[in-house]
Amino acid sequence: MKPHFKAASLGLAASLVMAGAAxxxxxxxxxxLVLxxxxxxxxxxxxxxxxHVLQTMTDSLTREDMKTLAEAARSMGSGAANEIPPxxxxxxxxxxxxxxGTVHTTFDTIALDAESLGDPRHTLKQMGTLMQTCNACHGIYQVSTEPFPPLKRGGLTSGKTTAAKPVR
Known part of the structure; x- marks a missing residue:
């Protein structure tokens, strides 16, 4: 899928999600996502x-420090994609x-463009597209933990106490 089509698709998804959320x-x-x-x-x-990286990039943009911006973006690019265990x-x-994956590759693209083009307005537009991807994902998913299994009350519901049996 071409990057522009992917970005447009994700932007549309974000718009639909945000309309539903409102x-x-x-x-x-x-x-x-139960983990x-x-x-x-x-x-x-x-x-x-x-x-954190987006904040560093935004600060770098205010100073037109494209070198720092590129370094920050690269730190969350494809090289950072494998930090979550398989x-x-x-x-x-x-x-x-x-x-x-789109977020990581977008960080890569931003880093490359910041170095080669040095155009803060172009980078700001790329960051806006990146944030649309983040908003779309956050609009669709929430990350929760595995719920605890229900307690087995046994004798507790009848007023008796029972010793817990170890699970084997």
Whole structure:
């Protein structure tokens, strides 16, 4: 899929998601990505890293420091895509993985264009497109942890106490 078509498709998805979200602000109907707590931490850490890098890039743009901007963008490019363990990635839906891949390759493109073109307005437009991808994904998914299984009350419901039996 060509980058411009992919970006347009993701932008359309973001618009549709945001329109739906505005219609019913009382209910969160996003799809849940259910992960173990340590997996959720890694996925959310990567997202926080995206935000940190975007802040660095925005600050760099205000100073037209395209070298620092390119370095920051490159730090979250394709080279950073393999920081989530394969067993966690296997639990994620294909669409989520597509969004993540698009984000990483967009950071790569921004880094290359910042170095070769040095045009802050062009970079700002690319960052806007990148944020559309982030918004689309966040509008579709929420990351949660594996719920605990229901407690087996046994004798507790009848007023008796029973010793817990170890699970083997």
């Amino acid at each position: 219609a019913d602000v009382g209910k969160d109907e996003r799809l849940k 173990e707590p340590h997996e959720r931490h890694l996925v959310l850490l990567e997202m926080r890293n995206f935000l 067993e966690t990635v296997a639990k994620l839906p294909d669409t989520f993985k597509m969004f993540a």
